[in-house]
Amino acid sequence: MQENIKDEYLKIAREYLLNKVGDIVEIDTIHETDDTFCFHYQSKKFFETLRFEDQFVGHGPLFILKRSKKIISYGSATGEKPGLIHIINQLNKERLIRVYYKDYDIWDGKYDLIINKVEDEMGFEELIIERIVNVLLKHKIWKTNQYDSDNPTAHYYTEEELKEILIKSPLILKINFCKNLEDLLVDIINKDIYLDWTLSEVKQPL
Numbered sequence: 001m002q003e004n005i006k007d008e009y010l011k012i013a014r015e016y017l018l019n020k021v022g023d024i025v026e027i028d029t030i031h032e033t034d035d036t037f038c039f040h041y042q043s044k045k046f047f048e049t050l051r052f053e054d055q056f057v058g059h060g061p062l063f064i065l066k067r068s069k070k071i072i073s074y075g076s077a078t079g080e081k082p083g084l085i086h087i088i089n090q091l092n093k094e095r096l097i098r099v100y101y102k103d104y105d106i107w108d109g110k111y112d113l114i115i116n117k118v119e120d121e122m123g124f125e126e127l128i129i130e131r132i133v134n135v136l137l138k139h140k141i142w143k144t145n146q147y148d149s150d151n152p153t154a155h156y157y158t159e160e161e162l163k164e165i166l167i168k169s170p171l172i173l174k175i176n177f178c179k180n181l182e183d184l185l186v187d188i189i190n191k192d193i194y195l196d197w198t199l200s201e202v203k204q205p206l
Helices: 003-021 044-049 080-097 125-138 159-168 181-191
Strands: 025-032 036-043 059-065 071-075 111-115 171-173 197-201
Touching: 003 025, 003 036, 003 059, 003 071, 036 080, 059 080, 071 080, 080 181, 111 181, 125 159, 125 181, 159 171
Parallel strands: none
Antiparallel strands: 025 036, 036 059, 059 071, 111 171, 111 197
């Protein structure tokens, strides 16, 4: 580990902790991986007294992504290994989706999904639609403009509705139309790498 690089990320972690919890904690250990630096921290008072009651509780590992310097903080229920596994899985999904949408941000991005009207030179529209609709049904797509938190299942797209739209026109799914967009996109890519779809970034109000 090059010391100047480690020091750069250590400074970022310290500034983050200072802003989040104040000048009451100190970083204990630092671990480097291919994609991250992982920091563990504890209260300064605990380091002085080593008394159980002086421990800072409720926190987990703090990761900083090397590529973007994004900070990802976990709670006490997540250890370093589970946190790292989650991060690597997310990064791999992000890399795959960026083959199709180069600026995709799995951590902070907000998107509408547009699946264009299915047209195929060989006349396999029905087969393509059947495959994609099965993926969409698996992820329980709902109509966000009609969403009712008291009765969400009433506003899921049906198989018939999805097929009808894809035959006639693009299917435009507004932000928050499913639980995990990244998982849906990975399934779509794995099911049909040539499907004509795109994302439209939704700008958040200032």
